[in-house]
Amino acid sequence: MRKRDHNVLTNAASLAVCGLLAGVVVAAAAFPAVAMSGLAAKAGAETFGALPTELTVARAPQISYLLASDGKTPLATMYDENRRDVKLADISPFMQKAIIAAEDHDFYKHNGVDINGVARAFVNNQSEGSGRQGASTLTMQYVRLAIAYSATHPADVVAATEDTSARKLREMRLALQVDKEFSKDEILTRYLNLASFGNGAYGIYAASQVYFGKSPSKLKIEEAALLAGMVKAPTTNDPTTEAGYPLALDRRNYVIQNMVDIKAITQQEADAAKATKLVVKDKRTPNGCVAANVNEWGFFCDYFYRWWMEQETFGSTTYDRERRLKSGGYTVVTSIDVQAQRGADKAVRKAKSVNSKEAAMVAVVEPGTGRVRALAVNRQFKLDDPKNPKNKLSSDPAKSKKKIRGNYPATVNPLLTGGNGITGYQAGSTFKIFSIVAALEKGIPLSYTFNAPQQFKSEYIIDSSSPAACKGTHFYCPTNSGLKPGGVQNMWSAFAQSVNTYFVPLQQQVGAENVVDAARRAGIQFRASNDAKFAATKNDAHQWGAFTLGVSSTTPLDLANAYATLAADGKYCEPIPVQEIRDPEGNKLDIANPRCEKRFSTEVARAAVDAARCPVGDNSRTSKCGGNRTAAVVKGIVDAPVAGKSGTTDSEKTAALVAMTKQYSVAGIMADPDWPQTNVKMKHSQKDGINPPVYETLRDAMKGKPRIQFEPPGQKISEGDQRSIPDVKCVSVDQAKSRLKGAGFEPVVSSAKVPSSCKAGDAAGTSPDGRTIKGGVVTIQVSSGGGTPGNTNGTPGGQPGNQPGRPGNGRPNG
Numbered sequence: 076m077r078k079r080d081h082n083v084l085t086n087a088a089s090l091a092v093c094g095l096l097a098g099v100v101v102a103a104a105a106f107p108a109v110a111m112s113g114l115a116a117k118a119g120a121e122t123f124g125a126l127p128t129e130l131t132v133a134r135a136p137q138i139s140y141l142l143a144s145d146g147k148t149p150l151a152t153m154y155d156e157n158r159r160d161v162k163l164a165d166i167s168p169f170m171q172k173a174i175i176a177a178e179d180h181d182f183y184k185h186n187g188v189d190i191n192g193v194a195r196a197f198v199n200n201q202s203e204g205s206g207r208q209g210a211s212t213l214t215m216q217y218v219r220l221a222i223a224y225s226a227t228h229p230a231d232v233v234a235a236t237e238d239t240s241a242r243k244l245r246e247m248r249l250a251l252q253v254d255k256e257f258s259k260d261e262i263l264t265r266y267l268n269l270a271s272f273g274n275g276a277y278g279i280y281a282a283s284q285v286y287f288g289k290s291p292s293k294l295k296i297e298e299a300a301l302l303a304g305m306v307k308a309p310t311t312n313d314p315t316t317e318a319g320y321p322l323a324l325d326r327r328n329y330v331i332q333n334m335v336d337i338k339a340i341t342q343q344e345a346d347a348a349k350a351t352k353l354v355v356k357d358k359r360t361p362n363g364c365v366a367a368n369v370n371e372w373g374f375f376c377d378y379f380y381r382w383w384m385e386q387e388t389f390g391s392t393t394y395d396r397e398r399r400l401k402s403g404g405y406t407v408v409t410s411i412d413v414q415a416q417r418g419a420d421k422a423v424r425k426a427k428s429v430n431s432k433e434a435a436m437v438a439v440v441e442p443g444t445g446r447v448r449a450l451a452v453n454r455q456f457k458l459d460d461p462k463n464p465k466n467k468l469s470s471d472p473a474k475s476k477k478k479i480r481g482n483y484p485a486t487v488n489p490l491l492t493g494g495n496g497i498t499g500y501q502a503g504s505t506f507k508i509f510s511i512v513a514a515l516e517k518g519i520p521l522s523y524t525f526n527a528p529q530q531f532k533s534e535y536i537i538d539s540s541s542p543a544a545c546k547g548t549h550f551y552c553p554t555n556s557g558l559k560p561g562g563v564q565n566m567w568s569a570f571a572q573s574v575n576t577y578f579v580p581l582q583q584q585v586g587a588e589n590v591v592d593a594a595r596r597a598g599i600q601f602r603a604s605n606d607a608k609f610a611a612t613k614n615d616a617h618q619w620g621a622f623t624l625g626v627s628s629t630t631p632l633d634l635a636n637a638y639a640t641l642a643a644d645g646k647y648c649e650p651i652p653v654q655e656i657r658d659p660e661g662n663k664l665d666i667a668n669p670r671c672e673k674r675f676s677t678e679v680a681r682a683a684v685d686a687a688r689c690p691v692g693d694n695s696r697t698s699k700c701g702g703n704r705t706a707a708v709v710k711g712i713v714d715a716p717v718a719g720k721s722g723t724t725d726s727e728k729t730a731a732l733v734a735m736t737k738q739y740s741v742a743g744i745m746a747d748p749d750w751p752q753t754n755v756k757m758k759h760s761q762k763d764g765i766n767p768p769v770y771e772t773l774r775d776a777m778k779g780k781p782r783i784q785f786e787p788p789g790q791k792i793s794e795g796d797q798r799s800i801p802d803v804k805c806v807s808v809d810q811a812k813s814r815l816k817g818a819g820f821e822p823v824v825s826s827a828k829v830p831s832s833c834k835a836g837d838a839a840g841t842s843p844d845g846r847t848i849k850g851g852v853v854t855i856q857v858s859s860g861g862g863t864p865g866n867t868n869g870t871p872g873g874q875p876g877n878q879p880g881r882p883g884n885g886r887p888n889g
Contacts, residue, residue, distance in 0.1 A: 130218060130249045133225040135160075135269055137404025137659055138281070138360070141376065143411045144448075144654055150409055151367045151376045155401045157285070157360045158277035160659065163264040166279055167294040171263060172339035173303035177330045179213040180337050182263070187214040187254030188247045214250040217266040222249075224269065272302055273309030275359050286314070286355045296340060297348040300330040301355075315357035324353050365457055365487070371420045373456025375411050378447065378492050378632075379652040388666045404659035408667075410446035410652050415439050415739065418775025419451035422768040427453045427745075429484035432470040433755060436491050437743045437768050438631035439776060442639040444669040445648025447632065448739060449772065450492065455485040471750035481749040490748050492632045498602040499628035500746040502731040503722025504573045504705075506625035508638070509594040510582045511566055511686055515679045516593070517585045520566075520795030521686055521788070522699070525852040526823045527561025527569065530554045531576040533583055535620025543621070551620040553579050563823070563842070563852050568701030570720065571689035575624060582623040588616035590623055596674040597637035598647055603628040625722050625731075635742035638719065638733045641683050642740055644786070645675030682788035687718035691734055696787035697794075708760070709734050709770045715782045717773070721759060721766070730757035732769040737783040739776045743769035795848040803838045803855065811838035811855045820853045828859035835860030 138154035163171070175182045181189055189212050211219075222245075253262060272282035282302050283291040294302070304326035305312045312326050313319035328349045335345045361367075364376035380400075383389060389396040389403075399405075416439075423435040431453060439449035459466040459480065468474075469481040482488055489497050514523070535551035537544055545552035553575045555561050561574035569577035582590050591610050601607040606627045609619045616622075632650055640647045648671040656664040675683075689700035692710030705721040709732075719734035729746040745765040747753040758764030787793075801818050803811035808824055815822040831839035839858035847853060 130221060130253060131225050132221045132265075134404075134659070135220075135224045135277070136402035139400055139403060139405040139407065141379065141407045141409055143409060143413045143416075144446075145413060146408050146655075148413050149368045150372055150411060151364055152360055152362060153380075153401050154360070154362055155398070156277040157275050157281040157362075158268070159280040159404065160268045160278065161264075161280045161291060163260050166264070166267060166291045167299055169296045169334075169339075170267070170279060170291060170294045170299040170302065172334055172337065173296075173299040173330055174263070174267060174306070175213070176333035176337050176339060177300075177303040178216065178306070180333070182213050183259050185212060185254075187250035187252075188212060211246070212250060213266055214254055214262055215246040217262055217269065218246045218249045218253060220266070220269040270306045271309055272305050273313050274315060274357065281360065284360060285358055288356045288358055295348070295351075296331065296334070296344060297327065297351045297353070300334065300348065301327040301353065304330045314353060314355045320353070327353065367456065369420075370456055371451065372411065372416065373487070374452060374454075374489075374491060375409070375416070375447070375450045375652065377456070377487060377489060378450060379407070379409055381489065381492070381494060382652050386666060388664070406657045407653060408655040410441070410448060410654050412439070412448035412776065414778065415772065415776035416449040416451065419449040419741075419768070419772040422771040422775075423451045423453045425771075426763050426765070426768045429453050429455055430467070432467070432481065432483060432747055432749065432753075433745055433757065434483070434490055434748050435743065435745050435765060435768050436631045437741060437772050438491050438635040439772060440632070440635040440639045440650060440740045440742075442642035442735070442737065442740055443646060443648065443671070444654075445636065445639070445650050445671065446654055446669070447650050447652050448776070450632070451768075451772070452490050454483060454490070456487060457485045458487055459485045469749045470747055470753065474749070483749075488748070491630060493600070493602050493630040497630070497748065498606075499630045499633070500729045500731075500744050500748075500751070501625055501627070501724040502629050502634055502742075502744060503625040503724045503729065504575075504578075505634060505638075505720045505722035505731050505733050505742075506594065506627065507570060507573070507578045507623055508641070508683055508687060508720060509597065509599075510578050510585070510590050510623040511570065512593040512597070512641070512675065512679060512683050513585045513589040514566070514581055515682050515792060516675075517589070519581075519585065520791070520848060521682055521695075521793045522565050522567075522697075522795055522848045523581075523851060524563055524565045524847065525577070525580070525821060526563050526854070527555070527574045527577040527580075529558055529560040529576070531579055533579055533620055535583070535587075535618055537620065551579075553621070553624065563854050564701075565699060566686050567689050567695050567697065567699040570686045571700045571705065572703045573690070573705050573721070578623045579620065583620070586617060587619045587622055588613040591616040591619060593675075594622075594627075594637065596647065597640045598650075599627070599629055599633050599637050601627065602630075625724065631742045631744050634731070634733060634744070635735075635740045638687070638735050638742065639740035640674065641680045641687070642718070642735050642737060642785075643671075643680075644677045645673055645680035646671050647674040678788055678792050681786050682792045684718045684785050685788050685793070687720055688716070688785065690721060691717050691719040693717050706732060706734070706760070706766055706770075709766075709773075712770045713774050713777060715777055715780075716784050718785060723757075723759065727756040727758075728753055730759050730765045732759070732766050734769050734773050736773065736777060736780075737785065738780055739773060741769050741773045741776070743772075797846045798849045799846050800841055800844055800853055804840050805833035805837055805858075808836070808838055808855060808857065811841075815841075815853050815855070819849050820847070820851060822853055822855055824855045825857055828857045830861050831856075831858035833858040833860070 136156040138152055138157050138159050140152055141150040143150055267279040271277050274285050276282040276285040279291045283289055287298050312323045314323035331345045331348050334340045335342050364373045367373040367376045383400055384393055384396050389399040419437045423437055427433050427435040434452055436452045441448055464480055466480040466485055469479050489495055493499055530552050532545050533551045536549050537551045539549040543551055555575050561576050564574050564577045601610045609615050636650050648669050653667045656667045685695045688695050690705045692704055692707035710717050715736050717734055722731040731744045733742045743765045745757045760766050801814040803814050812822045829839050833839050835858055837858050839856045842854040
């Protein structure tokens with residue numbers, strides 16, 4: 076764009092004179108013996124006329140900034156070159172004058188090439204014993220930098236900087252072009268944004284930050300003079316080194332005096348500036364996730380980096396994407412919620428120290444957007460130095476014998492999000508929610524009841540030598556904790572108590588392949604090869620009998636997002652670590668927008684959440700949760716409507732808990748990432764268990780947030796097709812069973828007897844009485860006789876069930 080018109084005759088004269096004179100000058104510099112020959116002048120003119128007349132300027136690498144969701148708190152910076160372009164209005168006037176005083180006094184007077192300067196350099200360089208002079212203007216220096224940054228081949232970079240007459244001629248020609256196309260202020264701004272100032276600082280913004288910890292608009296005379304004096308030799312004049320400090324000081328004072336010469340400042344101002352002690356910070360800008368603003372946030376930063384590297388928007392190859400991130404000058408407002416993240420960091424380290432082999436891992440996802448609000452684990456985010464390792468030996472005995480070190484206390488592995496060999500951890504009974512979802516989608520309501528036995532003989536075929544097989548058979552036979560019968564349960568009460576022998580038959584009834592599919596749609600990824608094989612086809616998934624008990628590996632992030640899908644009324648959102656990305660011009664990129672789609676009906680999602688309120692101490696819409704809750708304290712600690720589920724695997728090798736509100740879904744898993752077959756028992760409710768980090772994170776995230784109720788499901792999906800239960804009071808047990816079967820119910824006879832006015836041994840009533848779901852279980856209460864009847868009626872879920880945190884027979888529970 077043309078910013079300034081020049082006199083045509085002046086331009087023509089400049090071009091002709093510069094062409095001829097420049098040829099002589101550069102020849103004199105490079106070939107003194109032929110400096111004044113006609114051949115030199117002719118060669119210079121011809122070469123100059125053949126040079127290109129257009130300068131293509133590529134944007135120089137820019138630093139990218141990562142901020143927390145508040146748009147202010149710094150998370151990390153990423154760059155190849157520490158540079159951030161600024162406008163001239165954001166650069167101190169002292170800095171503008173200082174660079175002119177240091178490099179080009181006549182910058183505002185010449186047309187890109189200083190003819191007088193060229194002549195002076197020519198005369199000076201012919202005198203024996205005289206120091207060499209150059210004739211490069213700021214505009215020519217800018218051209219040199221622009222060519223180097225626009226180069227597409229290393230040889231072009233060399234050509235832009237080599238000390239040859241051809242290079243000088245090209246610079247002069249292009250400097251004239253640049254001076255016609257841009258205003259002086261534009262050229263000055265471009266130069267200050269490109270120049271190198273040493274110590275990894277490129278451009279005036281970075282230099283101001285590195286050396287003085289301030290923005291360039293606030294630079295004082297002595298600070299501006301120091302920086303201006305460094306561009307010619309940033310390594311030699313480095314004020315942060317012992318050898319460079321006095322040279323930088325001398326150069327600074329030289330520039331200050333030159334500022335007087337060009338009338339930028341007064342002599343009095345110069346004297347005061349020279350008298351000011353030279354103090355520099357030498358604060359290099361941190362680079363990458365290992366230098367995150369808070370070390371614990373490195374895990375989130377790393378998740379963002381991995382996410383970015385998968386986005387084709389930023390390039391067709393991983394190399395292109397990384398260059399865009401580290402050179403593109405983006406401002407990224409990530410999704411990290413400072414309040415939630417700090418709460419999570421504090422909670423996981425309170426439960427387990429960084430030196431613990433057990434990893435307490437917590438992920439927080441926002442329902443309805445998929446934005447990841449926190450990722451925390453009791454580890455340091457850093458690489459263990461192989462030359463001076465600090466990590467403990469692996470907890471895996473086989474690896475420990477080989478002196479292989481574990482990932483604690485320091486690691487950069489994606490423990491919370493998966494990848495790089497991390498496939499996840501078993502999450503136990505948290506997966507029972509997917510059986511509820513699949514059943515609801517098949518039209519089976521929450522009130523569906525049956526009598527859960529102590530051991531259930533399924534139709535799933537497994538190895539007959541497995542401890543989970545029924546004795547002498549190859550059928551999968553899960554049991555409940557403590558080998559206790561579950562009793563008559565519905566989905567609310569069975570989920571609250573985590574009754575294995577309710578959920579395995581429920582899964583069998585709806586088809587394990589449908590339960591697996593529900594998990595996949597909710598966001599569970601099957602990273603482990605065995606899991607992926609089982610989940611690959613309907614036939615394979617159909618025989619996955621233990622799936623509902625959480626034997627598939629998952630990550631805290633996937634688990635949190637799966638439950639968030641239900642909290643968002645069935646809207647799945649891809650987990651993302653960003654909420655806004657702006658390019659250097661300030662344009663928003665659409666790639667930061669949530670990526671969501673409806674995967675479950677609203678009614679199914681709300682019904683599943685209604686059941687999930689039971690385990691964590693909240694009440695479902697119907698209040699049919701029963702007495703026992705696996706994590707009942709969550710509701711009181713979070714002090715908000717909550718839903719969730721705990722989970723424990725076989726031999727308690729892992730422990731998990733999900734707790735969520737409408738605003739946050741928090742999932743925690745405690746495991747040993749180095750040795751999945753650990754002999755350490757993971758805990759739940761104890762202070763060093765997984766439950767406290769989860770509910771404390773949710774409590775802290777919810778501070779100051781509104782308490783929003785979960786929407787209750789409709790009556791049909793909750794209660795189903797309700798039918799009246801026949802009156803069987805005081806008839807024989809056989810007659811009672813016959814009447815109930817005839818009405819479409821499944822009768823069971825209670826082993827306990829109740830006082831009743833009916834004859835001992837006859838039916839005293841039913842539990843439930845009145846109405847229940849068609850095909851549901853109805854328990855016949857047996858009379859013990861003895862006069863006035865007591866309350867013979869009951870509600871499903873009142874019988875003894877599982878205790879929290881206890882494994883079933885060879886399979887997860889909890």
